[in-house]
Amino acid sequence: xxxxxxxxxxxxxxxxxxxxxxxxxxxxxxxxxxxxxxxxxxxxxxxxxxxxxxxxxxxxxxxxxxxxxxxxxxxxxxxxxxxxxxxxxxxxxxxxxxxxxxxxxxxxxxxxxxxxxxxxxxxxxxxxxxxxxxxxxxxxxxxxxxxxxxxxxxxxxxxxxxxxxxxxxxxxxxxxxxxxxxxxxxxxxxxxxxxxxxxxxxxxxxxxxxxxxxxxxxxxxxxxxxxxxxxxxxxxxxxxxxxxxxxxxxxxxxxxxxxxxxxxxxxxxxxxxxxxxxxxxxxxxxxxxxxxxxxxxxxxxxxxxxxxxxxxxxxxxxxxxxxxxxxxxxxxxxxxxxxxxxxxxxxxxxxxxxxxxxxxxxxxxxxxxxxxxxxxxxxxxxxxxxxxxxxxxxxxxxxxxxxxxx
Amino acid sequence: xxxxxxxxxxxxxxxxxxxxxxxxxxxxxxxxxxxxxxxxxxxxxxxxxxxxxxxxxxxxxxxxxxxxxxxxxxxxxxxxxxxxxxxxxxxxxxxxxxxxxxxxxxxxxxxxxxxxxxxxxxxxxxxxxxxxxxxxxxxxxxxxxxxxxxxxxxxxxxxxxxxxxxxxxxxxxxxxxxxxxxxxxxxxxxxxxxxxxxxxxxxxxxxxxxxxxxxxxxxxxxxxxxxxxxxxxxxxxxxxxxxxxxxxxxx
Ligand SMILES: Nc1ncnc2c1ncn2[C@@H]1O[C@H](COP(=O)(O)OP(=O)(O)OP(=O)(O)O)[C@@H](O)[C@H]1O
Ligand SMILES: [Mg+2]
Numbered sequence: 001x002x003x004x005x006x007x008x009x010x011x012x013x014x015x016x017x018x019x020x021x022x023x024x025x026x027x028x029x030x031x032x033x034x035x036x037x038x039x040x041x042x043x044x045x046x047x048x049x050x051x052x053x054x055x056x057x058x059x060x061x062x063x064x065x066x067x068x069x070x071x072x073x074x075x076x077x078x079x080x081x082x083x084x085x086x087x088x089x090x091x092x093x094x095x096x097x098x099x100x101x102x103x104x105x106x107x108x109x110x111x112x113x114x115x116x117x118x119x120x121x122x123x124x125x126x127x128x129x130x131x132x133x134x135x136x137x138x139x140x141x142x143x144x145x146x147x148x149x150x151x152x153x154x155x156x157x158x159x160x161x162x163x164x165x166x167x168x169x170x171x172x173x174x175x176x177x178x179x180x181x182x183x184x185x186x187x188x189x190x191x192x193x194x195x196x197x198x199x200x201x202x203x204x205x206x207x208x209x210x211x212x213x214x215x216x217x218x219x220x221x222x223x224x225x226x227x228x229x230x231x232x233x234x235x236x237x238x239x240x241x242x243x244x245x246x247x248x249x250x251x252x253x254x255x256x257x258x259x260x261x262x263x264x265x266x267x268x269x270x271x272x273x274x275x276x277x278x279x280x281x282x283x284x285x286x287x288x289x290x291x292x293x294x295x296x297x298x299x300x301x302x303x304x305x306x307x308x309x310x311x312x313x314x315x316x317x318x319x320x321x322x323x324x325x326x327x328x329x330x331x332x333x334x335x336x337x338x339x340x341x342x343x344x345x346x347x348x349x350x351x352x353x354x355x356x357x358x359x360x361x362x363x364x365x366x367x368x369x370x371x372x373x374x375x376x377x378x379x380x381x382x383x384x385x386x387x388x389x390x391x392x393x394x395x396x397x398x399x400x401x402x403x404x405x406x
Numbered sequence: 407x408x409x410x411x412x413x414x415x416x417x418x419x420x421x422x423x424x425x426x427x428x429x430x431x432x433x434x435x436x437x438x439x440x441x442x443x444x445x446x447x448x449x450x451x452x453x454x455x456x457x458x459x460x461x462x463x464x465x466x467x468x469x470x471x472x473x474x475x476x477x478x479x480x481x482x483x484x485x486x487x488x489x490x491x492x493x494x495x496x497x498x499x500x501x502x503x504x505x506x507x508x509x510x511x512x513x514x515x516x517x518x519x520x521x522x523x524x525x526x527x528x529x530x531x532x533x534x535x536x537x538x539x540x541x542x543x544x545x546x547x548x549x550x551x552x553x554x555x556x557x558x559x560x561x562x563x564x565x566x567x568x569x570x571x572x573x574x575x576x577x578x579x580x581x582x583x584x585x586x587x588x589x590x591x592x593x594x595x596x597x598x599x600x601x602x603x604x605x606x607x608x609x610x611x612x613x614x615x616x617x618x619x620x621x622x623x624x625x626x627x628x629x630x631x632x633x634x635x636x637x638x639x640x641x642x643x644x645x646x647x648x649x650x651x652x653x654x655x656x657x
Binding site: 002017 | 521
């Protein structure tokens with residue numbers, strides 16, 4: 001029997017019982033739809049994290065001091081990053097921007113309004129490293145840094161809190177404790193980051209200003225952190241190696257001893273987060289595919305019922321010349337067609353649900369072509385796998401007793 | 407073509423094993439059926455009629471003995487070849503019609519040709535229409551079985567049996583489910599097909615139905631106890647007679 005006749009026979013047989021065909025497909029529809037939803041939400045959140053991280057600067061490198069033990073004795077104080085390190089990092093091959101970071105908690109006051117936040121002492125490069133833009137005014141300069149200038153650049157949240165939204169704070173002074181800081185610039189709004197932190201709740205001041213004027217700071221010559229930016233995303237690792245070399249040299253660390261600092265590249269973070277979301281996606285998809293198996297068993301169940309119910313039809317087909325193979329293929333293709341159509345409907349619904357859900361959760365909408373392709377193959381395989389035994393049962397019937405079946 | 411053997415059976419046995427006992431359903435059958443014969447196979451219940459017909463139709467294979475259909479010895483064929491033989495050379499009519507439910511008469515009749523890859527869909531449809539015309543159902547081709555009377559359903563089944571132009575038409579109690587009048591109609595149809603040259607083997611246990619054939623073979627306990635040519639009665643005449651009597655009875 002030709003393939004076209006085979007498909008024709010199977011489809012007409014399925015159309016004879018539309019309601020049941022649909023109910024049989026339902027399991028597959030739900031299974032495939034949930035797999036598609038899981039995979040595409042997983043991928044969209046991965047993508048979301050990626051774009052979030054790269055908006056923070058995908059070639060950003062963070063250097064943090066670390067307590068260091070040598071022979072069981074604490075020799076470092078956790079204040080290993082110094083002005084000297086900053087200087088040497090400014091003359092390197094793979095590092096383009098460097099900015100130290102020191103911070104201080106402060107109550108910000110303007111007129112009758114106040115806001116508790118933290119001051120972050122950085123150098124002008126910080127803007128480039130963290131990919132902040134200026135909404136108005138200017139960033140402070142190296143000259144401001146040299147002179148411990150009492151200036152600041154603030155984020156949109158600070159503007160809203162202290163000045164009221166829409167107000168122009170440029171030129172006005174905020175009081176931080178006893179120190180007045182003149183606002184010389186406002187940062188472009190960045191919104192919340194992946195962890196839900198408000199990235200606009202920020203006050204940038206020259207790091208020297210923090211070190212010299214905010215008495216609470218114990219470590220006048222040390223930095224909490226150094227931010228750097230590699231020349232390119234690809235060169236992040238090279239830059240990290242270079243920084244390690246320079247800092248070990250600066251800190252006189254002997255070969256074999258551990259670093260007294262910790263370097264984190266954005267690339268590392270990215271791959272860590274990606275692998276976490278990938279595992280999660282895989283896990284969720286695995287759970288979802290259980291419903292696919294249940295759907296497949298549903299098909300097998302119905303195919304068994306169908307074969308028994310259509311015993312006389314099978315006998316008749318054999319009597320008029322259907323070979324065993326023809327009968328086998330007919331029932332097999334019925335189950336494959338069922339699961340494929342179920343799969344198509346499932347993919348369709350899955351994409352719609354994923355779309356709605358991603359809009360709802362504020363995620364980018366990702367159509368995973370590989371998930372669609374794999375779903376399709378899985379459906380065909382499900383049809384064959386779960387249709388096999390019922391089809392074989394049909395093909396092995398004895399035509400005479402099948403024809404007599406009541 | 408006259409006097410050519412369509413079917414040739416020599417010392418045919420068919421045993422069934424039921425538990426420890428062996429049932430000799432057919433016990434040494436010798437039979438030849440010639441081109442253009444209309445044979446009725448008679449006998450009491452359990453005498454082996456259906457068993458014989460199933461073997462004639464290559465649905466079943468003999469335990470021993472030889473069966474040659476249209477020059478082909480059946481015992482040499484494998485399952486697939488038997489299927490093909492049924493598809494190309496045999497037409498079956500069953501007592502309970504065995505039409506596919508929720509399927510139009512036209513599609514039901516086309517079914518055997520679906521299993522013949524040499525026949526295009528166009529030719530398939532033409533031949534099915536032709537067969538439905540031959541059974542006088544040209545105006546019912548799109549009806550489904552549940553929209554047809556028993557007699558009409560059996561006509562569809564007959565059309566399906568002749569659509570592949572078989573060398574022999576096999577019917578097992580084809581009138582068994584029908585009332586007298588409809589039985590006569592179906593027999594009229596069989597006689598028409600016979601007069602056009604079809605070879606027919608017809609199982610029945612109604613003696614009056616057997617009179618419409620040209621030869622009677624009687625079985626008892628798996629053996630042929632009588633095999634004679636008879637004078638064929640006209641089913642059309644019997645039908646007319648019957649209808650006249652019915653009218654008479656009503657008055
Ligand atoms: N599959 C089988 N297994 C065991 N015995 C069988 C089988 N088929 C038929 N027989 C036996 O073979 C004998 C002949 O059966 P068959 O069906 O040919 O009778 P029949 O002449 O067609 O009867 P009826 O007029 O009732 O249809 C019976 O005794 C029956 O019990
Ligand atoms: Mg019988």
